[in-house]
Amino acid sequence: MELLKSPLKDCFILKPTVFRDERGIFYETYNQNAFEKATGLxxxxxxxxxxxxxxGVLRGLHFQKGAMAQAKLVRVVSGRVLDIVVDIRKESETFGQSFSVVLDDVNHLQLFVPRGFAHGFITLSDQSVFSYKCDNYYDKVSEGGIIYNDATLALDWHLPKEEFIISEKDLQLPNFREAIT
Known part of the structure; x- marks a missing residue:
């Protein structure tokens, strides 16, 4: 497993070792010892x-607040997505900054999203199967979010707006400034 840094503090990409032969491919999607050795976490x-x-399905930008905050390890099982994270930790040197990476079933990259980050993705292929591990349980009361088209963040979702499919709930999310107060 190889650790690739992102420009955001504590957020990184994991590149698994992929074994290929005439049968196809094999790789570990998660190994606690390898994860700890690569990340120190x-x-x-x-x-x-x-x-x-x-x-065109856009999910996010979501986060959990307070004691129910979550770190996530995300990957694509099949298809292709643009994954976006935003550092919403007010004390962080990268507060308010975003990072995006394409995750797919060819590059097998995984993104580690630390606690205190908003997270979302959009499906770029005809279909995607997206998987994520969380270090805390989901709690509806602790859920927060930021509207996908926040002017302050000015995120590029890599698809024309006409192709977006967004839940009514996600269309009602507040802007960045409102979400972090």
Whole structure:
């Protein structure tokens, strides 16, 4: 496993070792010892989630607040997504900054999203299967979010707006300034 840094403090990409032969490929999607050795972090993931989305489905930007904040390790099982994170930790040197990476079933990259980050993704392929491990349980009361088209963040989602499929709930999210107060 190789650790690739992102420009955001504490956020990084993991590149697994992929074994290929005439049968196809094999790689570990998660190995606690390898994760700890590569990152220096001891994290107990307690919940696995998976979503299946069509092209243009935009999920996010979501986060959990307070004691229910979550770190996530995300990957794409099949398809291709643009994954975006925003550092919302007010004390962080990268507060308010964003980072995006394409995750797909060819590059097998995984993104580690630390606690205190808003997270979202958009499906770029016809369909995607997106998987993520969380180090804390989901709690509806602690849920927060930022509207996808926040002017302050000016995020590039890599698809024309006409292709976006967004839940009514996500369309009601506040802007960045309102979300972090």
């Amino acid at each position: 001891k994290i107990d993931f307690v919940q696995d989630n998976q979503s299946i989305s069509s092209r």
